[in-house]
Amino acid sequence: xxxxxxxxxxxxxxxxxxxxxxxxxxxxxxxxxxxxxxxxxxxxxxxxxxxxxxxxxxxxxxxxxxxxxxxxxxxxxxxxxxxxxxxxxxxxxxxxxxxxxxxxxxxxxxxxxxxxxxxx
Amino acid sequence: xxxxxxxxxxxxxxxxxxxxxxxxxxxxxxxxxxxxxxxxxxxxxxxxxxxxxxxxxxxxxxxxxxxxxxxxxxxxxxxxxxxxxxxxxxxxxxxxxxxxxxxxxxxxxxxxxxxxxxxxxxxxxxxxxxxxxxxxxxxxxxxxxxxxxxxxxxxxxxxxxxxxxxxxxxxxxxxxxxxxxxxxxxxxxxxxxxxxxxxxxxxxxxxxxxxxxxxxxxxxxxxxxxxxxxxx
Numbered sequence: 001x002x003x004x005x006x007x008x009x010x011x012x013x014x015x016x017x018x019x020x021x022x023x024x025x026x027x028x029x030x031x032x033x034x035x036x037x038x039x040x041x042x043x044x045x046x047x048x049x050x051x052x053x054x055x056x057x058x059x060x061x062x063x064x065x066x067x068x069x070x071x072x073x074x075x076x077x078x079x080x081x082x083x084x085x086x087x088x089x090x091x092x093x094x095x096x097x098x099x100x101x102x103x104x105x106x107x108x109x110x111x112x113x114x115x116x117x118x119x120x
Numbered sequence: 121x122x123x124x125x126x127x128x129x130x131x132x133x134x135x136x137x138x139x140x141x142x143x144x145x146x147x148x149x150x151x152x153x154x155x156x157x158x159x160x161x162x163x164x165x166x167x168x169x170x171x172x173x174x175x176x177x178x179x180x181x182x183x184x185x186x187x188x189x190x191x192x193x194x195x196x197x198x199x200x201x202x203x204x205x206x207x208x209x210x211x212x213x214x215x216x217x218x219x220x221x222x223x224x225x226x227x228x229x230x231x232x233x234x235x236x237x238x239x240x241x242x243x244x245x246x247x248x249x250x251x252x253x254x255x256x257x258x259x260x261x262x263x264x265x266x267x268x269x270x271x272x273x274x275x276x277x278x279x280x281x282x283x284x285x286x287x288x289x290x291x292x293x294x295x296x297x298x299x300x301x302x303x304x305x306x307x308x309x310x311x312x313x314x315x316x317x318x319x320x321x322x323x324x325x326x327x328x329x330x331x332x333x334x335x336x337x338x339x340x341x342x343x344x345x346x347x348x349x350x351x352x
Contacts, residue, residue, distance in 0.1 A: 025338045032335045033286060036327070039334070100172050 002052050002068045010049030010072055018042040037086055041079040048072055121148050121166075122180035123201030127155040133199065134164040136207040147187055148201065151180040157201075182283035189280040189348055197270045204311050205268040212306045213270035222304035224275050224296050227268035231307040241322075245329055249290050252336055257297045261305060264290045268308060275301060277347040290332045294339040299347075 021038045024030035048055050049072065059068040121137075123130050130148060137146050148161040152174035161168045169183055181198060188196040195217050199205050205227065213225045230250075249264040267289060271279065278299055284291035296303050 022338070025334075026341050026343075028342070031285060032331050032338070036330060036334065097173050104172050 002055055002072075006069045006072075007049050007052050010069075011046060014042050014046035014049060018046065034086075034090070037079075037083050041076075041083065044079065045072070045076060048075060121146065121199045121201050122151055122177055122184065123148050123153065123157050123161065124151045124174065124177075124180075125153045125155045125157060126201040127153070127157045127160050129203040130157055130166075130201050131160045131164045133201060133203050133207070134161055134166045137199065137210075138165060140207045140210050145191070145193070147184055149180045149183045151175055151177070176286050178283055178285040178288035181288060182279060185276055185279040185283060188276045193276065194273050195270060196276050198267060200267045206309060206311060209268075209308045210270075212308060213268070216304050216306070217270055217272050220272075221302070222272075223301035224269060224271045225304045225306060226263060226266050226293075227308035228263035228266055228305040229308065229310045230262040231305050241325060245325065248329075249332065249336075252333075253290065253293050253297075256294060256336070256340065257303060259303070261293065261303070263305065264293050266308075274347070277349075278345070281348045282345040284335065287328050287332055291335045291339055294336055298339065298342075298344055 018039065021030065021035050021042065025032060025035050048058075055071055056068050059065070059071045062071065062074075064070050121130075121133065134146055134148065137144055146166040148158070148166045148168045150158040150161070150168055150170045152171050158168045158170050169187065171180060171183065175183075184198070185196065195214065197210060197213060199207065209227065213227055216222045216225045230246075246263070246265055250262055253261045253264045265287075269289075275296070278295065278301070279292065282295070284295070293303070
């Protein structure tokens with residue numbers, strides 16, 4: 001069985017994560033689009049810390065017999081990887097868009113210059 | 121009028137708008153279409169703003185509001201580019217604005233007698249949002265996702281300063297309530313989409329529901345943005 005202290009610490013950490021994400025959305029520093037994954041992470045971690053019997057059951061499924069909280073770490077790690085992968089995708093898209101913006105700006109400046117030279 | 125790959129419908133919609141009133145300034149915001157949407161709209165006499173890449177409906181709409189703000193318009197109307205709104209009903213939206221009975225007038229598909237048949241899950245979502253928004257607004261709101269709406273200068277200044285992203289209409293309604301703008305619904309008829317398909321797929325609907333519900337909830341606790349000032 002998971003030690004009670006571990007469950008409490010996990011629950012507090014998850015709750016803090018949820019509160020921080022909520023405050024970031026509220027103060028417009030985080031868009032809902034990017035907050036959903038974080039909120040899902042927080043909720044799953046919170047459920048796993050509070051529902052101690054469930055953590056044991058899941059540990060049994062995946063063959064973890066010695067220390068059930070290992071499931072907690074594994075799930076946390078999995079979600080972190082998903083969030084990071086999501087950000088890699090977002091950064092790639094932003095990079096592509098940035099390239100398009102720079103190219104179009106340069107072409108626009110060039111077109112303006114050429115027009116100025118044609119009709120001073 | 122936001123438009124994404126609507127080359128088969130956008131021409132007719134522009135024609136109908138100009139037939140309703142030739143003096144209308146029709147602005148098509150082409151949200152990164154990969155077809156001839158912008159060209160067709162231009163040929164039919166609309167002004168066209170082409171976004172360099174797809175911003176999503178919210179970003180496209182805000183482009184329109186910024187244009188309307190800078191051009192000094194007293195009123196702006198949002199019409200879908202796919203032909204599902206009937207421009208002949210424009211006056212239903214505009215008259216309450218002109219009489220200063222509302223700051224935003226929404227063409228509702230459900231307020232009238234003619235019912236609009238949406239797929240089951242979409243109906244469920246629409247009903248859920250309508251209930252939630254009605255509670256927040258303390259008035260009966262039947263259609264929170266309608267893309268057929270008219271706003272006055274106050275609304276333009278607000279939406280030019282801040283407009284929600286991905287699926288904006290529901291959240292925009294929350295903003296309207298929070299800024300104490302007067303919201304009025306008028307019944308309108310919906311036509312079948314003239315061409316093309318809805319941009320919302322089934323898997324996106326789940327994300328849509330989660331995102332919009334979160335946004336409604338957070339929107340209640342959010343600081344209000346400052347609408348654009350007239351000298352900006």
